Amino acid sequence: MVYIESWDEFVDRSVQLFRADPDSTRYVMKYRHCDGKLVLKVTDNREGEFLVVTGMLVEFRSKHPHLKTLKA
Amino acid sequence: MVLLQLDPFLNELTSMFEHSTTKRSVWVTLKRSSLKSKVQRNKITTAGEGIDYRCLIRATDGKKTISASVGPKDHQRFQASYATILKAHMTALKKRGRKDKKKAAEGVKKPDDPKKIKTSV
Secondary structure, eight states, X not given: OEEOOOHHHHHHHHHHHXXXXXXXXXXXXXXXXXXXXXXXXXXXXXXXXXXXXXXXXXXXXXXXXXXGGOOO | OEEEOHHHHHHHHHHHXXXXXXXXXXXXXXXXXXXXXXXXXXXXXXXXXXXXXXXXXXXEOSSOEEEEEEOTTTHHHHHHHHHHHHHHHOTTSOHHHHHHHHHHHHHHOOTTOSOOOOOOO
């Protein structure tokens, strides 16, 4: 599991993971209000990467789930 | 695991966020799925038809789990409502970070990004 610090890199790698195996790639988001943290994780059960966010504009996320409706 | 229609799912998700401010976390998972078993999928592909995929969305607060299935037609509407919910509830993230990202967002915005935000009823 790779921790990534840049959003763009996170998106690129997530798209790569998804295209390689669309049926087992999933995108997980965990939000903890009390800690002020948001963790985004993309994994295909073999490898994955995650991004911890403490202050991110949420509109970015609308870019991301679009890849879920892509056909292989 | 409760499978809901789209609007009830969004309402439940909102209440999960509202009830999880002091202690718990909210987990949301998105995954592509055809909602059919492998056997059914193989049958469909051998028959030469295309498989319809949907986006399976699960949300939990540790105690309760809800899920919904979004198809390509509902996707735009779901995205708009989902974005509204996230923006309204993720207020604990630092403000300073938002300002920097906002400048980056203005440069990187996709043409269909400024969606009309509809609140789900």
